[in-house]
Amino acid sequence: MTAKRKTVKAKAPLKNPRRAADQGLALLLEEVAKRKKMVHQYLKEKDRPDKFKPDDIYRGVHSYLGAGGKSLRPAVLLFSCGAAGGSEERALPAAAAIEVYHTWTLVHDDIIDRDSLRRGIPTVHESIKRQAMKKLGLKEAEAGHYGISMAVLAGDLQQGWTISLLTELVKEKGVNPILALQLILDLEVDVQCSLIEGEALDVLFSKLPVQQLSEEKIIDMLWKKTGALYQFAGRAGAMIGIDQPNAKHPLVEALSAFTSNCGIAFQLQDDILGITGDQRKLGKPVGSDIREGKRTVIVHHALGEAGAADRRVILRTLGNPKAPAGDVKRTARILEEAGSLAYTADLAQKYVRKALAALEPIPLSDYKKLLLSWANYMINREF
Template structure:
């Protein structure tokens, strides 16, 4: 078992790597490819607002844990961050969210620009904003492939570069989009039509698959092999997979009771959107018939008032939805630690363990 690193020490290490990735993305001459200028603005929008850097972080840590050099893996770390960003841009369109990372979502910002710069009416401006967001996400997907290809310039074998591109573009992308599709579908079904097992599978596909890839990619680069069945690559992938599921469980908790200013996005929006989360499902199972009926009137109602949203939140909290989900998230992380046993003791192994603990300790 890795020794326990302090939260502050871990956060400092993670922030150093996050900044390294963002400097790399800005220092490269990439912007000249993103035309016209408003598409370039959209592509860099969320990157300029900054993220947590969790996916690049685990890629770096996994690479170091098997004896690799972080600098070699830098293009891959940048790639997983850009890849994650396009999923956010498109997800915000689907969920009709207006705020991300403390600023306007891409489709919202460019909807406003459609009105102020082009004189469009509200309907056409919204369509314009949505169109720009879709295109920005498409550009980011292409950028991801280019960043992975840049690994070859860092001395990574072409066969491994191609394997990583193929794995992300086919295996991960189809899994992630399946999870997103299920998320949309489940929100349209009756509240009692989806069970916890289905929700957990959906959230892993939406979130865990990319975390798993990031860890595997880092280890594969460090070991200089495309054999993803290698014990160390498999182990860090499983570790990240389980922790990734815990991350989403914590995200759902924060989406209900977190600090909106710290989160940088609206709290309670999952209720209005009818999202099927473990938090909600655990409470709904424990509710009596009258309470279920009341939840059915609020959850998924896009016209629900803030008072009704607060009422639903109180019901979910009072019925133990938060406690159940917290316990489940902890169990995922606890069970993930055994996969680190195959790795030799090192600071990187400690960073991996701290990364897992941080996912369920974070408040934003």
């Protein structure tokens, strides 16, 4: 038995489209913040300080959860549940689970990318390293290995916590047990394999000449890294909404396709912000993707459009961790002048249009309106 869908009367369009968009964004961010509060309160209730040991592991597990992330994935899972006619309260354990699951991917990703900053604070492995130097008296190299080791283990524990949270769907919320098992299977096999393949390809591609890659290969890698988990958020929310483990249900298919395409748009916008964003808002150094040698659609497009001299600048800077700040800035300028940022923004808009088309079968409701606003936020956000 699913909850009655909350419907609304269509309002007369506002005369000022810009004002309407601003109001829609403000409402979206307000509603996302409410879901974040719900999810994090639930995680506090399910915290296991008696199990998450020693202290370095506990801090590693909780570091990013309290560091100011937007909690978009759990929010979109709850919105999708509501859009499919379900109760957000029943889906809350799954929303908490996807928040924890996403967090372990960040912990491990920061190790792979050798990042020292995330959300404006030291990354998990960097923070533990600093503590090890201070409290254990370790030298920097040994403390670095210690920090990485503890961060890997903290991420592993977060995966286990994710499964524990999904079992609460049955134990606490009365969700169909077969549905809960299906969600665990989907997350731990389909999503996990896609995500790890995407991360592995990201690392592999950074070692290959960009000319060997195609835009299609890069987009596929981006979807596996980012889109697969967003797709799961929509699919899981919809399945809980209808209380059926039926991936072929029209509502489930529509919301899965919607969140999948939005996930690609999100990553394309992320790549743009990695070059043009405000470091204070991003919480990480702008230009780090260039130094790390990330094979993005932006870089791929620029190498096909820029002149020979500019291509040489891009290629000598890309993947050079010691590249001077001037070279990084010059490369960023070349990417913009080649039209590559605009090209990527247009591509992100195309994926959002595909997402909006997929959402058409979903009946009008407050939840559908939030999803529509969320789709536009994917390509208009500044952090």
